[in-house]
Amino acid sequence: MKKQNKTLIIALICIGIAAILPLFISNNYHLNLMIQVLINIIIVLGLNFITGLTGQMNLGTAGIFSMGAYTSALVATKSGVNPWICLILAAVMGIIIGVGLGYPSLRVSGVYLALTTIGFSEIVRVLMTNLTDLTGGALGVNNIPVFSIFGHEFRENKEIYYLYLVIALLLIFNAYRIVNSKWGRSFLAIKDNPEAINASGVNIAKLRIMAFTLTAVYSTIAGSLYAHYVGFMNPSAYNIEFSINYVVMLVIGGIGSVAGNIAGAILVTIVPELLRFIENYYWLVFSIITLLFVIFLPNGMLSLFNKKKSMKK
Amino acid sequence: MENNKESKTILELKNVTKRFAGLVAVKDLSLKMKERTIHSLIGPNGAGKSTVINMITGLLPLTDGEIYHRDTKISGMKAYQIAQTRCSRTFQNLKLYRSMTVKENIMTGMMMDMHQGFLPFMFDFKKARQEDKAMNEKADLILKFIGLQELSNEYPANMPYGKQKLTELARSLMLEPSLLFLDEPAAGLNPSERVEFVDIIMKVFESGIDIFLIEHNMDVIMNISDDITVINFGSKIAEGTPEQIQEDPLVIEAYLGDRYKKEHGKGGRKCLK
Numbered sequence: 001m002k003k004q005n006k007t008l009i010i011a012l013i014c015i016g017i018a019a020i021l022p023l024f025i026s027n028n029y030h031l032n033l034m035i036q037v038l039i040n041i042i043i044v045l046g047l048n049f050i051t052g053l054t055g056q057m058n059l060g061t062a063g064i065f066s067m068g069a070y071t072s073a074l075v076a077t078k079s080g081v082n083p084w085i086c087l088i089l090a091a092v093m094g095i096i097i098g099v100g101l102g103y104p105s106l107r108v109s110g111v112y113l114a115l116t117t118i119g120f121s122e123i124v125r126v127l128m129t130n131l132t133d134l135t136g137g138a139l140g141v142n143n144i145p146v147f148s149i150f151g152h153e154f155r156e157n158k159e160i161y162y163l164y165l166v167i168a169l170l171l172i173f174n175a176y177r178i179v180n181s182k183w184g185r186s187f188l189a190i191k192d193n194p195e196a197i198n199a200s201g202v203n204i205a206k207l208r209i210m211a212f213t214l215t216a217v218y219s220t221i222a223g224s225l226y227a228h229y230v231g232f233m234n235p236s237a238y239n240i241e242f243s244i245n246y247v248v249m250l251v252i253g254g255i256g257s258v259a260g261n262i263a264g265a266i267l268v269t270i271v272p273e274l275l276r277f278i279e280n281y282y283w284l285v286f287s288i289i290t291l292l293f294v295i296f297l298p299n300g301m302l303s304l305f306n307k308k309k310s311m312k313k
Numbered sequence: 314m315e316n317n318k319e320s321k322t323i324l325e326l327k328n329v330t331k332r333f334a335g336l337v338a339v340k341d342l343s344l345k346m347k348e349r350t351i352h353s354l355i356g357p358n359g360a361g362k363s364t365v366i367n368m369i370t371g372l373l374p375l376t377d378g379e380i381y382h383r384d385t386k387i388s389g390m391k392a393y394q395i396a397q398t399r400c401s402r403t404f405q406n407l408k409l410y411r412s413m414t415v416k417e418n419i420m421t422g423m424m425m426d427m428h429q430g431f432l433p434f435m436f437d438f439k440k441a442r443q444e445d446k447a448m449n450e451k452a453d454l455i456l457k458f459i460g461l462q463e464l465s466n467e468y469p470a471n472m473p474y475g476k477q478k479l480t481e482l483a484r485s486l487m488l489e490p491s492l493l494f495l496d497e498p499a500a501g502l503n504p505s506e507r508v509e510f511v512d513i514i515m516k517v518f519e520s521g522i523d524i525f526l527i528e529h530n531m532d533v534i535m536n537i538s539d540d541i542t543v544i545n546f547g548s549k550i551a552e553g554t555p556e557q558i559q560e561d562p563l564v565i566e567a568y569l570g571d572r573y574k575k576e577h578g579k580g581g582r583k584c585l586k
C-alpha cells in the first residue's frame with residue numbers, strides 16, 4: 001500500500017510537470033522535441049514487453065514503426081478516411097505483424113526473433129522505396145492530414161503535444177498495469193527461467209507471441225501518431241540504426257520497469273540534442289556513455305534509486 | 314496416515330528409456346507409485362534420477378516408453394500441459410526468478426487457475442483486481458504455510474540457500490499439485506535446515522499432496538519414504554519399503570555400502586516422531 005501511494009504521488013508530480021511545461025516554452029523546436037519524446041516513450045514502453053521482459057531481442061522497430069506510419073498515412077491520403085480510424089488500422093497492423101512474425105520465430109528459443117525482425121525491417125524499407133505507385137517511393141507520402149476532434153484540427157505543436165500527452169498517458173497506464181500483473185510477471189519469468197515457468201503450466205510460446213504483439217502494436221501506434229504529426233513520410237530514416245536507438249533507450253532507462261522506460265526515452269531523445277555541438281564525435285560519445293551504463297548500471301538508471309534491485313545478482 | 318495395500322496407482326512408468334547421443338541414461342524403467350504415499354527414487358550420482366523426473370514433467374522427451382499420471386498419458390505432452398494435470402516440481406539446481414521478490418516468484422507458480430484472459434484483463438478492471446487479490450491471498454497463505462512471510466519482499470539472491478530452496482518449494486505449491494516432484498530438496502542444507510525441510514515436506518504430504526522424492530541423504534529417505542525405487546546406471550535394481558531396501562544386498566553393494574547397514578537400525582516413517 002505504502003509503495004503504491006508513493007508511486008502514485010511521483011506519477012502525479014510527473015504528469016503535472018508534463019502538463020505545465022509547454023506553458024513556459026514557445027520555441028517550436030523545443031515543442032517538437034517534446035512531441036518526439038512522447039512518441040519515443042510509447043515505442044520504448046512497447047519494446048519493454050518483448051526485449052525488456054521476455055528477453056527476446058527485437059531489432060525491427062524501424063520496420064514495425066514505419067508499417068504503422070505508412071498504413072495510417074496511405075489510408076488517410078488515398079481514401080480520405082478519418083485519421084482516428086487510421087490510427088486504429090495501424091494498431092491492427094501491429095497485431096498482424098506481431099502474430100505474423102512472432103509465430104514462426106518465437107515458438108523456438110534462440111535468436112530467431114532478432115534475425116527475423118532485422119530481415120523484416122529491411123524488406124519493409126526496400127518495399128517502401130520501390131513500390132513507387134503505392135508509397136511514393138523515396139519521395140514518400142505528403143499532406144498526411146492531422147487529427148481532429150469535433151471539427152477542431154490539431155495543427156499547432158502545443159495542441160498536438162497535449163493530445164499526444166493524453167494518448168501517451170493512457171498507454172503508460174496500460175503498460176504499467178500489464179507489467180505489474182500476472183502477465184508481466186510471466187513475461188519476466190520467461191527471461192529469468194523458461195524451464196521453471198514452463199513447469200508451472202505456462203505456454204511460453206504463446207506468451208512470447210503475446211508480448212511481441214504488444215510491442216508491435218505500441219510501435220505501429222507510435223508510427224501513426226508520428227505520421228499525422230509531421231505530415232509526410234519517406235523511407236530513408238528507417239534503418240537498423242533507428243531500431244538500435246530504441247534498444248539503447250530501453251537499456252539506459254532500466255529494462256523491465258515502466259518508469260525506467262520513460263526515463264530512458266526522455267534522456268536518449270534529449271541528450272543528443274544537447275550534444276549537438278560536438279557534431280561528428282556525437283556517436284562516439286554517445287556509444288561510450290551507453291557502454292558505461294551497460295557495465296556499471298546493468299539494471300538501468302533507475303536502479304540508482306532502487307537499492308534492493310540493484311544488488312548484484 | 315494409513316496405507317492400505319490396494320490404494321490406486323497415481324503414477325506409472327512403463328518401460329521408459331532415455332538415450333543421450335551414445336549414453337543410455339535411463340534403461341527400460343518401469344515403476345508404479347501408489348496414491349497417498351511418499352515414493353523415493355535413489356541411486357548413485359549419475360544413475361539417471363533427475364533424468365527420470367525431467368521426463369515425467371516433460372522437460373525431456375522420452376526415447377521410448379510411456380508415462381501415466383492417473384489415467385492421463387502424459388508422455389508426449391508438453392511440459393506446461395503436464396503441469397496442468399496438477400504435477401509440479403522443484404529443481405536440483407535452483408531455478409528461481411532472480412529479478413523477482415520471493416512473493417512474486419511464488420505468485421508466478423500458477424497462472425492457469427487465474428482464468429481471466431488477456432483481452433478481458435485489459436478492459437475488465439474489476440475482475441482483474443479481484444483475480445490479483447485472490448492470487449496475492451493464495452501466495453500469502455503458502456508463504457505462511459512454509460514460514461517465509463518475513464522474507465516475502467526479499468530477492469532470492471539476498472537469502473541463504475535453504476530459504477531459496479523453500480521459496481522454490483513454495484512456488485511449486487502455488488499450482489495446487491496433486492503430485493509433487495522434489496529433486497534433492499535437502500542437498501546443500503545444513504543439519505538444522507534439513508530437519509526444518511523434512512518437517513515441511515511432511516506437512517505438505519499431510520495436506521494431501523503425494524510426493525515423488527529424489528534424495529541422497531539416507532536419514533531423510535529412510536525416515537519419510539513409504540516406497541523406494543533404486544536405480545543404478547539407469548536400470549532398476551530394487552524396490553520396496555525402507556526396511557526391505559536397507560536389507561537388499563544389491564542395493565548395499567551398489568549404493569548404501571556396508572557402513573550404512575551397521576550404523577542404522579530400522580527405518581520407516583514412525584522413527585521420525
Ligand SMILES: Nc1ncnc2c1ncn2[C@@H]1O[C@H](COP(=O)(O)OP(=O)(O)OP(=O)(O)O)[C@@H](O)[C@H]1O
Nearest residue numbers: 333336338356357358359360361362363364365405
Ligand atoms: N541433457 C543431457 N544431455 C546429455 N547427457 C545428459 C543430460 N542430462 C543428463 N545426462 C547424463 O545422463 C546421466 C544421468 O544423469 P542424471 O542427472 O539423471 O543423474 P542423477 O541420478 O540425477 O545424478 P545426481 O545424483 O548427480 O543428480 C549422466 O551421465 C548425465 O551426464
Ligand SMILES: [Mg+2]
Nearest residue numbers: 362363364405
Ligand atoms: Mg540429479
